[in-house]
Amino acid sequence: MATNIYIVRHCKAEGQPPEAPLTQEGFEQADELARFFTDKKIQRIISSPFTRAQQSIKPTAQQLGVQVELDDRLAERILSSQPLDDWMDKLAASYEDMHLKFEGGESSQEALRRALAVIDEVKGGDEDAIIVTHGNLMSLILQHYDDVSGFEKWKELSNPDVYHLSFDEGSNLQRIWR
Template identity: 30%
Template sequence: MPTRIVLVRHAQSVWPRLGVPDSDERPLSADGLASAQALVPRLVAFAPVAVLSSPQRRAVQTVEPTAEALGLPVTTWPTLREWESGLLPSSDWEAPYACSWANPSFAHGSGESLDELTVRAGKALARMAEEYPDATVVVGSHGTFLARALIAAGHHADWESSRAMPMPAIYEVMR
């Protein structure tokens, strides 16, 4: 049996401050915290042996209630963090994101290209399969990371599907 990886996009977070680098400590909003709690029955039903997460607070907070219900720790992996886009949060974020999806080898400034993110996500999926063979893991992460992880796992994702991804969202991949 392959490893089942349950990818969870974080719930609604507070908005980032515009024009300054995003904070790893940006939390979930009150609605996001309620959504994270509401995910517990769905995620517990997968019977995961581990709960992994991006170290960014909003991702951890999304899977933490599930980990607590299962009596498991949340193990953070830096490789699960959001796309290091090289962009500052702005009100016109969609145009540069669309540009990156149209040309995934392009990197903004010193940022990571989407192709590089896909490689990072694929390596993270491979590590999960190696460390948790024949088991299920729940993974808290971020929208762009999840979209590129889906691509790395051989599934379709594009700018429109990434842009439309709800908060939270759940996807399953087998490795």
């Protein structure tokens, strides 16, 4: 039997801090997500503890009657604790060198390792799940399962976005958000 994991990027938010809420458009997108998941058999929802991630999945959780589990391992990756004027170039470089690390930040490999630990726990069970995270971490997961992803894929992600990752004699990854 296949395990299905739906990897969700949060809806449109007012900013990047952990406490940044969704915009009005983001709340409307969260309702759209709930409609999108209406026919899915979800038994588990695991979310980043960031406000925008929790608010993105709340209508879905209420509709499906599933309690949201918060997991720090799904929090957005910190590229650096210091402001970086050329952060886009540095971010791009971090996809090329997965061990590249900036001051106070986390390498792509470190961030991916924590995200994959969540996925491994889910795929080891028999429940279909939604995992709610952020663009950078999501793109690292996508790159892991689809080697043509990476920095360019990160730039293409929408808010929200949904990928279906299924495990049945291997893995299969597919974008399912419109």
